[in-house]
Structure formats: structure tokens, C-alpha cells
Amino acid sequence: MTEPLLSVRDLKTHFQTDDGVVRAVDGVSFDIFPREVFAVVGESGSGKSVTALSILNLIPKPHGKIVQGEILFHGQDLLRLKDEELRQLRGNKIAMIFQDPLTALNPVFTVGHQIGEVFRVHRGASKKQAHARAIELLELVDIPRPDQRVDEFPHQFSGGMRQRAMIAMAVALDPDLLIADEPTTALDVTIQAQIMDVLLKVKDEFNSAIMLITHDLGVVAGVADRVMVMYAGRVAEMSSCSDLYYNPKHPYAWGLMTSITRLDQERKDRLLPIQGTPPSLLQEFDYCPFSPRCPHVQDVCRKEYPVLRQCGSHDHTAACHFAADPGWEPPVELVAEKVS
Amino acid sequence: MADKLLRVEGLVKHFPITKGLLRRRSGEVKAVDGVDLSIGQGQTLGIVGESGCGKSTLARCILRLLEPTAGKIFFEGEDITHVEPKRMRSLRRQMQMVFQDPYASLNPRMTVRDIVSEPMAVHGLHKGKRRERVGELIERVGLNPEHGNRYPHEFSGGQRQRIGIARALALQPKLIVCDEPVSALDVSIQAQVINLLEDLQSDFGLTYLFIAHDLSVVRHISDFVGVMYLGKIMEHSDRVGLYAKPLHPYSQALLSAVPIPDPVKEKERRRIILRGDVPNPSNPPSGCRFHTRCFRSEEVAASGEDPVTIGTVNTRQVARVCVDEVPSLEEQGEGQGHLAACHFAKQKQVI
Numbered sequence: 001m002t003e004p005l006l007s008v009r010d011l012k013t014h015f016q017t018d019d020g021v022v023r024a025v026d027g028v029s030f031d032i033f034p035r036e037v038f039a040v041v042g043e044s045g046s047g048k049s050v051t052a053l054s055i056l057n058l059i060p061k062p063h064g065k066i067v068q069g070e071i072l073f074h075g076q077d078l079l080r081l082k083d084e085e086l087r088q089l090r091g092n093k094i095a096m097i098f099q100d101p102l103t104a105l106n107p108v109f110t111v112g113h114q115i116g117e118v119f120r121v122h123r124g125a126s127k128k129q130a131h132a133r134a135i136e137l138l139e140l141v142d143i144p145r146p147d148q149r150v151d152e153f154p155h156q157f158s159g160g161m162r163q164r165a166m167i168a169m170a171v172a173l174d175p176d177l178l179i180a181d182e183p184t185t186a187l188d189v190t191i192q193a194q195i196m197d198v199l200l201k202v203k204d205e206f207n208s209a210i211m212l213i214t215h216d217l218g219v220v221a222g223v224a225d226r227v228m229v230m231y232a233g234r235v236a237e238m239s240s241c242s243d244l245y246y247n248p249k250h251p252y253a254w255g256l257m258t259s260i261t262r263l264d265q266e267r268k269d270r271l272l273p274i275q276g277t278p279p280s281l282l283q284e285f286d287y288c289p290f291s292p293r294c295p296h297v298q299d300v301c302r303k304e305y306p307v308l309r310q311c312g313s314h315d316h317t318a319a320c321h322f323a324a325d326p327g328w329e330p331p332v333e334l335v336a337e338k339v340s
Numbered sequence: 341m342a343d344k345l346l347r348v349e350g351l352v353k354h355f356p357i358t359k360g361l362l363r364r365r366s367g368e369v370k371a372v373d374g375v376d377l378s379i380g381q382g383q384t385l386g387i388v389g390e391s392g393c394g395k396s397t398l399a400r401c402i403l404r405l406l407e408p409t410a411g412k413i414f415f416e417g418e419d420i421t422h423v424e425p426k427r428m429r430s431l432r433r434q435m436q437m438v439f440q441d442p443y444a445s446l447n448p449r450m451t452v453r454d455i456v457s458e459p460m461a462v463h464g465l466h467k468g469k470r471r472e473r474v475g476e477l478i479e480r481v482g483l484n485p486e487h488g489n490r491y492p493h494e495f496s497g498g499q500r501q502r503i504g505i506a507r508a509l510a511l512q513p514k515l516i517v518c519d520e521p522v523s524a525l526d527v528s529i530q531a532q533v534i535n536l537l538e539d540l541q542s543d544f545g546l547t548y549l550f551i552a553h554d555l556s557v558v559r560h561i562s563d564f565v566g567v568m569y570l571g572k573i574m575e576h577s578d579r580v581g582l583y584a585k586p587l588h589p590y591s592q593a594l595l596s597a598v599p600i601p602d603p604v605k606e607k608e609r610r611r612i613i614l615r616g617d618v619p620n621p622s623n624p625p626s627g628c629r630f631h632t633r634c635f636r637s638e639e640v641a642a643s644g645e646d647p648v649t650i651g652t653v654n655t656r657q658v659a660r661v662c663v664d665e666v667p668s669l670e671e672q673g674e675g676q677g678h679l680a681a682c683h684f685a686k687q688k689q690v691i
Contacts, residue, residue: 043527044497158617159617188390188391189594189597190390190597191617193597197613217527220601221600221606222599222600222603241603242603245601259527259530260530261554261557261560262602267559270535273529273532
């Protein structure tokens with residue numbers, strides 16, 4: 001088996017608030033392998049963005065703090081690096097694409113200047129060289145007339161083009177890992193399709209791995225190799241993409257699958273939502289955090305925290321007491337899918 | 341057409357673009373540019389389109405929160421386009437709105453009880469029994485009536501949206517305009533709110549105008565669907581017709597871009613990827629507004645299946661007629677009442 005590119009072990013990132021400690025990420029472990037697309041799925045507040053920010057140590061201080069864990073990148077623990085060493089790494093070996101490209105771009109510099117900046121800072125390129133590389137990159141992400149566009153400002157770009165420029169900037173130094181935090185959430189569907197295409201294209205071009213953070217199960221289905229489902233700051237289920245969609249084990253993952261409206265299936269008369277709302281993260285869970293909403297809840301779920309356990313294939317794990325041997329049948333919709 | 345609860349004819353809304361200190365008019369944004377639609381009692385009309393297509397402006401014009409530039413709006417057969425404010429006020433009892441952002445649309449300094457009872461106070465309804473009525477409404481939308489004394493910040497996004505719905509229901513309206521009511525919510529919560537909206541519709545015989553950009557949500561809730569692009573309706577059909585047999589190339593592209601949560605199907609799919617972005621609505625393209633991005637027009641120009649004169653738009657070869665003539669929204673295809681505004685409409689299965 002290949003060595004993982006990134007290994008996160010028992011990461012805990014907490015935030016100090018007036019109401020107490022928010023356990024935004026509370027014991028998350030996962031590996032990302034070279035050149036794979038690793039998707040992190042979850043609802044707002046599940047801790048997926050905080051996990052990503054923790055990797056690059058971009059947690060807002062002083063309220064947020066990584067209180068425990070290891071983040072091994074090429075075997076090196078990022079949490080032990082000095083600020084200067086970390087700065088060398090960011091943008092260079094690990095790059096990030098944010099949800100909102102307008103706030104991530106500086107409005108007073110041209111797009112070309114900002115893309116070229118990475119070459120000047122990290123590679124010591126001259127202004128002229130940086131400018132030329134910026135044009136090449138804009139062309140790579142399919143921006144029309146890149147030689148003219150390069151000298152324009154972010155406000156002259158449309159939302160889709162800004163996100164392309166962000167991608168160009170992120171892949172500029174040929175990173176091994178690209179973290180994309182909801183890269184298409186702010187965009188319309190037709191633009192979303194374009195951006196996902198570009199993202200996969202640059203991934204192949206530069207042989208990067210992608211950590212794709214999203215709440216959109218449709219986007220994940222099309223691109224991911226492996227998926228991690230997060231709930232209440234912890235991992236609920238982790239598996240290959242097809243296992244998650246055709247054979248989910250955690251009742252939360254089932255719930256997500258059955259509650260969405262799907263264009264590929266007959267219209268249902270009624271949706272099957274997950275009841276209730278996600279729990280507050282001010283508490284430390286010594287029981288299953290999903291148990292108050294779970295349709296199959298048992299006594300043990302209310303008493304004991306379920307550790308991740310293997311179920312089905314070797315790389316399929318779920319944090320449910322009954323993951324390996326559920327005493328209930330998965331929802332009809334999913335079974336029907338599996339057979340067809 | 342007398343039985344339609346709401347009918348809109350040729351609705352136009354242009355926003356002026358002003359320049360300089362004297363606010364000279366230098367142009368206008370054609371947000372809504374000639375829209376006809378109607379909704380029958382108890383039905384749901386979904387309007388889909390990308391951001392900037394004018395769907396929210398359309399909704400606001402219908403409720404006369406914005407003054408339309410031209411066109412007519414009929415509510416229960418009465419022309420309400422220019423009725424005086426006093427009459428409009430009483431008409432608003434019949435038509436309410438649910439907003440997109442449950443964080444911005446509730447006053448943070450009012451308790452839930454105050455928020456839900458405010459419309460009744462404004463219209464002087466249920467005097468003396470308001471408290472009771474508010475309790476009923478809060479319970480009906482799935483919240484605990486004991487929470488009436490709480491403030492909006494104590495609730496989650498989904499719960500706030502329920503409060504917004506309770507407020508819209510307070511006056512027992514006939515029409516509710518829902519402007520992206522679930523797009524700010526997480527998927528598991530979206531389903532709860534959609535189910536609630538459907539239950540309320542069957543219980544109270546409500547009519548919905550449902551504005552959204554999510555095509556699968558619109559399919560779930562709507563009886564009829566209109567697809568908007570740059571201020572115009574491109575295709576209008578019943579639910580089944582639009583999703584199974586879309587006629588307009590824009591609807592086809594839109595549908596094919598929606599990702600499907602099934603890895604095998606999704607990876608096998610061939611999607612239509614549109615080039616470029618939506619043009620600026622202050623200077624929409626001539627002829628068919630979609631011709632700058634249309635693959636169908638290119639197809640026709642290239643194949644010669646219809647003998648057409650060819651035009652060139654930014655190095656693309658398209659059918660000349662698409663650049664010159666505005667296609668009218670008319671019945672096409674096999675389905676009755678399936679309207680498309682396209683010179684070369686052709687069915688294409690995309691899902």
C-alpha cells in the first residue's frame with residue numbers, strides 16, 4: 001500500500017466562547033493518499049471546514065486552538081513546525097481554495113499580480129517571469145484572452161472566473177495537496193459544472209491530491225475516490241465513494257441520502273427528512289451524538305460513544321454501535337438503487 | 341382564465357442605472373423583461389433560473405413590493421397593478437411571502453410571539469384571541485408553543501424558517517410567494533421544511549409561487565415550472581414535461597449540470613457544459629438572449645438540418661435567426677401547454 005500523503009491523527013480543535021468550549025473538531029483521524037480525491041461531507045457546523053483550516057494551522061486565534069492531535073504531511077508533523085517553516089509550506093506544497101473568491105482575492109491588485117506573487121515570494125522570480133507564468137496559468141484554467149485578463153482586477157471578473165483565478169493561484173507551485181473548501185457552493189449549477197471540470201483537469205496536470213469539502217452529495221458522487229462523513233465534530237462514516245452511496249452503514253449517512261431530492265429517481269410523494277436538529281457542540285459526547293435523531297436508537301446509543309468500527313470492506317468504517325451488524329434494513333430507496 | 345388565482349401579463353421591471361452627482365440615467369438593468377404566467381388555486385408554480393435571471397425581482401413585483409415598469413398583474417381577476425395603497429394593504433392579507441435568509445428576515449429584537457402576531461396587529465385581526473392563535477400557528481409549523489417568548493437567535497436556521505412560515509400563515513393568505521425558502525438550509529433540514537410547506541398547502545389550500553435555483557427541489561414541490569434566463573421565461577411546462585422532455589437548450593443545459601448523487605450514473609453522464617457566463621442584463625444579447633451560449637444554435641448552423649443563414653458571434657457559428665429575432669414563448673413538442681421560446685426547440689433527454 002502506498003504511504004499516505006497526509007495523516008491526521010486524533011485532531012481536536014476547540015474554540016473558547018462566552019458560553020463555554022465549543023468542540024468543533026473532536027477526535028478526527030483520516031489519511032489522504034497521493035493523487036486521490038478525498039471528499040469531506042457534512043452539514044454546517046459538523047467541523048469540516050475547521051478540520052481543513054487546522055491542517056494549515058489557520059485557526060483564528062486566540063479563540064480557536066488545536067488542543068490535541070498530529071497532522072503528518074510526508075511524515076512531518078505540521079503542528080510542530082515553526083511559523084516560518086509553515087509559511088514555506090502553505091501555497092507551496094499544500095494550497096487552499098476558498099468558498100468565496102471575492103473575499104479571498106485582494107481588490108486593489110490585478111489578478112495577474114496576485115497569481116504572480118506566489119512565484120516572486122516562493123521562487124524568487126522576476127516581475128516579468130511571474131507575469132508570464134500568470135498568463136500560462138490563466139490559460140490552463142480556461143480563462144478566455146488570458147493575456148488581457150491578467151491585467152484586470154477581481155471586480156472585473158465574474159464569480160466563475162474568480163474561482164478559476166483562485167484555482168490558478170492554488171496550483172501555481174505544483175502542490176501535492178489541494179484543499180478545496182466548498183469551491184462551488186456560491187456558484188450557479190452551470191458554472192459549478194465548469195469549475196469542477198477545471199479542478200479535475202489541474203489535478204491531473206499537476207498530480208495533486210484534492211481534499212474536497214462540500215455539503216453537496218451530487219458533486220461528491222461525480223469526483224470523489226473516498227468520502228468521510230462528519231457529524232458533530234467527529235467522523236460518522238468513512239469509505240470508498242461507491243460504498244457510501246450504495247451501502248451506507250451509519251444511519252446519519254442513510255438519512256442524508258434519503259432526505260435529498262434527486263432528479264434521477266421518480267419523484268417521491270414525500271421526502272424522508274432526518275428529524276430534529278444537530279446537537280450543540282458545547283458538550284463532550286459520552287454517547288452517540290446522532291442518537292437523539294436516530295430512528296433506530298437503542299439503549300446502548302444513549303450510554304456509550306460508538307468508536308469507528310470496520311464494516312463490510314476493509315476501508316469502510318462507521319461510528320455506529322450497529323454498523324457491522326445492523327438489526328434493521330436500510331431504507332427502500334437505497335436498496336432499490338443497489339439492485340439496479 | 342377566470343379561475344386563475346394569479347395572472348401576470350407582460351410584466352417588465354427595469355432598474356435605472358444612474359451616473360454622477362446629478363444621478364443622470366445612463367442605462368437600465370432589464371431585470372424582468374416581459375413575463376407572462378398564471379397560477380391556479382391550490383397549485384404550485386416553480387420558477388427556476390440562475391442568479392441574476394430576475395426571479396426574485398419577479399416575485400417582488402407580483403407582491404408589489406417593487407413597482408413594475410410595465411405589464412399587468414391580476415389577483416383573483418382583479419387588476420392590482422395600480423391599485424391604491426389602501427386597497428393594496430388589504431390585498432396583502434391574501435398574499436404573503438417567505439424569504440430566503442432566515443437570519444435577516446426576522447427582527448432580532450422581537451420575540452417569536454411578537455413576530456408571528458405582528459401581521460394580525462397590523463391588520464387588526466383576532467383581537468383578544470391573538471395569543472391563542474399565535475400558539476396554534478407556532479405549533480402548526482412544528483415548533484414548541486412554549487418557545488414563543490424566545491428570540492430568533494435562540495433558534496437554528498431551519499427553526500427560524502419555520503417562524504417565517506408561521507408569520508406568513510398568520511393572516512390565512514391564499515397565495516404565498518416563497519423566495520428560495522430552503523436554499524440557506526442544510527439538506528436534512530431542507531426536507532423537513534419542504535414537507536411542512538406541502539402539508540400546509542394541502543391543509544389550507546394554499547397556492548405557492550416557489551422561486552429557487554435548485555432544480556430538484558423545484559421538481560419535488562411544483563405542479564408547473566417556468567425556466568427563466570435574463571428576465572425572460574424560456575420554457576414553461578408541467579413538472580413531468582419539463583424534467584422528462586425539456587425542449588429549450590438552456591433548460592437542457594441547466595438540468596444536465598445538476599449533479600446526481602449516484603457515483604456510477606454521475607460518472608457515466610455526459611453533461612452539456614455551457615461556455616462563458618450569463619451576459620450583463622443591462623445590455624442583453626439581441627434576438628434570443630441565450631444565443632451567446634447556445635449549443636443548439638451552433639448544432640443547427642453546423643449540421644444544416646434546417647437550411648439557415650449562418651451568423652457569427654465571437655468566432656462561433658450560429659443560426660442567424662437566433663441573433664436577429666426574439667423567439668416567442670409558444671407551444672412546442674407533444675405535450676399540451678409545453679411552451680418554449682426557441683427557434684429550434686428539440687427534445688433531448690438529459691437526466
